[in-house]
Amino acid sequence: MDLTVIWAFIIAFAVFAYVVMDGFDLGIGILFPTFDVGRERDRAMNSIAPVWDGNETWLVLGGGGLFAAFPLAYAVILPATYPLIIAMLLGLVFRGVAFEYRWRDPGHRRLWDAAFTGGSLVAAMAQGMTLGALLQGIEVIDRAYAGSWFDWLTPYTLLCGLGVVAGYALLGSTWLIWKLDGPGQAHARKLALRSALATIVLMGAVSLYNVFLNAEYAERWLTAPEIYFAAPVPILTAIVALSMIQAIRKARNSKPFWLSIALFFFGMAGLGVTMWPYVVPPGVTIWDAAAPERSQVFMLIGVAITLPLIIAYTAWAYWVFRGKVADEGYH
Structure with a gap:
């Protein structure tokens, strides 16, 4: 049993859970x-009011798990992406404050709505660009970051940022298809179709860019025998994408949301194929960056206790607030 691989999958699961759950927020x-000012905006906010703050638990688990299980990766990735991480955290803070204050300070609701949108957009863009900075490679010398302050700013990272923004818009719009009815649902369906097309195009563009970004990435996707293991990922991604567009057009209720999650799942599977076994491409593997075995065992005991509890109370919260959104305000 390889504890390092187990921890890699635990952190990957936490990151995926965060991306999906906070992604639709x-x-x-x-x-x-x-959205129209008034009832439509209020109902959109009410759809995430009971769960939005709990969704960020997964960000803490993913970041904390990276620090604990792969301290070298944490020590390299953060200095390489400090501006992006700071921007993401500030965006999340603005989003959270605006969410609360738009109800309690109606005199400045337009300002808080702008802060809610701006914080969400900045956080999503920063997360996508951080992913792009990781994929394009981080210069490491003597187990420390050796690049410059702005290595993360490239056309590739901007493309990844736009892809995540479009993907989050897809998750948000399909969530609203599920949670709203009437004109709000019809509007969400139009937004979902546009977001789906944008997401598919940008996913394809990033995937194509990857082939030319790194010779090792191209080898994994285009040469035998690796291509036989990698080929199912884009094939299944295409099937899910087409099914999702069909579900949106046929006015399905919850199916577009679950298919959008499946699209993200196969996108993350493709990311795993591209990066494995590196946690910091092109030279730091998960074993290079791993904490000592005793530390991994100790932390694994804690995760074995806390992770089921997190999953249980998250599932309970979504179960309690299932169904369509009512018109009552958030307090």
Whole structure:
């Protein structure tokens, strides 16, 4: 049993859970200016009011797990992406403050709505650019970051940022299809179709860019025998994408949301194929960056206790607040 691989999958699970759960929160913020002022905006906010803050638990688990299980990776990635991480955290703070204050300070609601949208957009863009900075490679010398302050700013990272923004908009709009009815649901369906097309195009563009970004990435996706293991990922991604567009057009209720999650899952699977076994491409593997075995064992005991509890109370919260959104305000 390889504890390092187990920890890699635990952190990957936490990151995926965060991206999906906080992704639709951020997606609603990104799409917020397209909603009518008043009832439509209020209902969109009410759809995430009971769960939005709990969704960020997974960000803490993912970041904390990276620090604990792969301290070298944490020590390299953060200095390489400090501006992006700071921007993301500030965006999340603005989003959270605006969420609360728009109800309690109606005299400045327009300002808080702008802060909600701006914070969501900045956080999503920063997360995508951080992913891009990691994929394009981080210069490491003597187990420390050796690049410059702005190595993360490239056309590739900007493309990744736009891809995440579009993907979050897709999650947010399909969530609203599920949670709303009437004109709000019809509007969300139009937004979902546009977001789906944008997400698919940008996913394809990033995937194509990856082939030319790194010779090792191209080898994994285009040469035998690696291509036989990698080929199912884009094939299944295409099937899910087409099914999702069909579900949106046929006015399905919850199916578009679950298919959008499946699209993200296969996107993350493709990311795993591209990066494995590196945690910091192109030279730091998960074993290079791993904490001592005793530390991993000790932390694994804690995760074995806390992770089921997190999953249980998250599932309970979503179960309690299932169904369509009522018109009552958030207090």
